[in-house]
Amino acid sequence: MDPYVLIVEDDDNISEMMTFYLSEEGYIIERAGTGPEGLEMFEARKPHAIVLDIMLPGLDGISLCQQIRRKSSVPILMVSAKHEVSERVNALLVGADDYLCKPFSMREFAARIKALLRRSQLNGGAEQPGEREDISPIAIDVERRTLFVRGAAVETTFSEFEIIKLFYQNPGKVYSRDELLNRIRGFDSFVTERAIDVHIANLRKKVEADPKEPKYIKTVWGVGYKFILE
Template sequence: MESAKILVVDDEIGLLKLLEITLRKENFNHIETASTGKGALQRIKEKAYDIILLDIMLPDISGFELCTEIRKNTNTPIIFISARSTDFDKLTGLGIGGDDYITKPFNPLEVVARVKVILRRQKMNEHSQHQDTLFDYGYFIFNPESATLTVNNQPVECTAKELELLHFFCKNPNRIFTTAQLYEFVWGNDVFGEEKTVTIHISKLRKKLGDDTRKPKIIVNLRGIGYKFIPPNEAFICE
């Protein structure tokens, strides 16, 4: 983790310094900061980062707009850090490609903990991807090694967290998992988990797989119990 490259984007200079100091104390030595959206976007176009900490209320463009632009170029995990704490803001942030959402004020050690969780999961997934075969379900194909998803022979763009969730489901077909379990296994920690984080990512994944969001047949919600991934078969494809 010490070699991880982190970009922190916030217009509060004091907060940038606080996060940088805290991260360096935890042995993260490759940290860069930006106080504007345009400055952040320029850095992202010039080099690759392992994780991005992103404020929403920036002086030039909003963090939501910036996230949308970032997702056009990279699937780098994004953690939103914002004083905007409504459910609508959280749903928006996660819906446009954010991997996590932390509200201000916060304990900087909580930020570090979430950063470590995401980086640790990334490393584990990279290792396991080399051991996995292709998941071919006919009309959609998921390749963990190349981190690609094709539906009806068309490539589908997914965030890193969406691919991690799909990977977990593919490796555990026909098993039921609660939202808390999914958060723990995919996001890597059950302490900070929020049910909305899981449900939003599942909703997005269903749409990208062409699963009926009102009557899903692939990622099924068993009311009051949890979710189950049912691999498509020929009968499903012909319907």
């Protein structure tokens, strides 16, 4: 069965362009022009992915995303003319899987949808509430440079993300401060061994239930740090 994508967008020109590009990829497309209409179509048809504009008549995209997330983990790509970092973070925090700022390349748009569907298939498809009890306590999305802690997106600095990405991709490996310094050198203006300790302390505050008794980011005395994810 070809993937079914629901587009909830009140700008007909943009909606038509999205439909054209996704149809070329073999997707089945349906469109809604308002928030309530989008919610109704979602509940009736159970799409494989949703494209959701933030500014919608009747029910805004943020509220619609929250309602959908109470019922499903269907991949959601949020689109908006709002470029502020706070808007992107808010969209991710309420449950969006990706965010594109208008205007954007339709080729990139189609690629983002393809990536969302691929990740969804790797994870076993859309889940219903209650199916994520075994969710990993810590996860990262390299493409979106996003850290997730118990399923919720958490803001990180560039250097913090580089460190947690290195840890996450190499669990159990011990890294000295020099190795971590080399990892972020060129991105961090104040790159010192003390800076590494500060980054580690900040990461622990974000991922650990008790930063003073870390479960995931462990200190290896006299050497450096390692990451444990059981």
